[in-house]
Amino acid sequence: MLELKNVSTRYGQIPILMQVNIQVARGETVCILGANGAGKTTLLKTILGMVKPTAGEIYFNKQRIDSLPPHNIIAQGIAIVPEREGLFPKLTVENNLLMGGYYEQDPGNILARLAEVYQAFPWLPQRLKQKAGTLSGGERKMLGIARALLANPQLLLMDEPSLGLAPATINEVFNVITRIKRDKEITILLVEQNARKALLVAERGYVLQKGAVILEGPAAALQENEIVKKSYLAAGSF
Template sequence: MLELRNVSTVYGTIPMLMDVTINVGKGEAVCLLGANGAGKTTVLKTIISMVSPVSGEVHFNGRRIDTLPSHKVIESGIAIVPEREGLFPRMTVADNLLMGAYYEADKKKIKARLAEVLAIFPRLGERYHRKAGTLSGGERKMLGIGRALLADPQVMLMDEPSLGLAPALVNEVYEVIGRIKREKNLAILLVEQNAQKALAVVERGYVLQKGGIILKGSTAELQADKIVQESYLSAGA
């Protein structure tokens, strides 16, 4: 469904991604692990055409999309939950959610999607008319995910959903991700440093280091790999 084929990118003259190949199948959850500065967010920005490859291609549903503007990529069925959620703090929870349905003209579909999201996130219903800037960190994560779901995407890109959250909230957010995967049958590309949580909800994964893929495999294969164990799964990781 989603495929990066030998993608390389630069920021100015600095190489960021080098010959990166990643694929995500229909309904499949895949993680991309890596430390800060490895290039994980650049992968997501390249998928949604915020960064253009200097070589390689990005394909979605058999169509090349790295030549499209970002809004056309989003409109084609890819939603992103950015690392910092990208919310509008002075707008209400309701208005932030509805921004996710920007490209949908059918009001009945929007109403149905909104009901589904509020069923997944009842706390957002409780705070429906509050300003997004007044929400807690965990609530902001939920709002970011909920807004992406309003777009009814085929693929969801999630950038560091555990970042900055207390352990209890990380567990809550990952319970939601697992539920979305089960109930919505979405394809998910999950970018994370928290390998333990990410590997608990995905089928496969990749490890990105200094802009290049150094490992790939099933969840079990990555969990058993010494590099992953020492760098991402150990107590001090």
């Protein structure tokens, strides 16, 4: 469904991604592991067209997308849960949520998806009139996920959904991801520093180090890999 072929990017003169090759098949959950500054967010921004590659090609459903503007790429069925929720704090929870359905023409579909999202997040319906900026950090993360689901994406990009959350909330977030995978035909590209959780929910993974893919493989193999164990699964890391 998604293919990055030798993708490189730079900010000014500084190279960030270096000849990155990543493939995600329909229905798969794939995780990208990497330390701070490895280029994970840049990778997602590049897929969305917010950062233009300096070399390489990106295909979505066999169509080349790397020269398209972000709104065209999103309209093709890609949604993102950004690193910092990217909500509109002064708007209500409801209006933030409905922005996810911006490209949907049929109000019936929006209503059906709202019902699904309320099932996944039972606290949401009572909070619709609350300003998004007054939600707790965990609630804002959940709203970010709910909003992305309203777009009914083919491909869901998630940028560190567990970042800054307490262990119980992290479990809730990963339970939601597991449920989305089970109930919907959705493909997920998950960026995480919480390698333990990410490798449990994903079927495959890539390790990004200083902008280059240094390892890739099935999640079970990565869990046993010495580099992954030492750098991303060490005792004391979550």
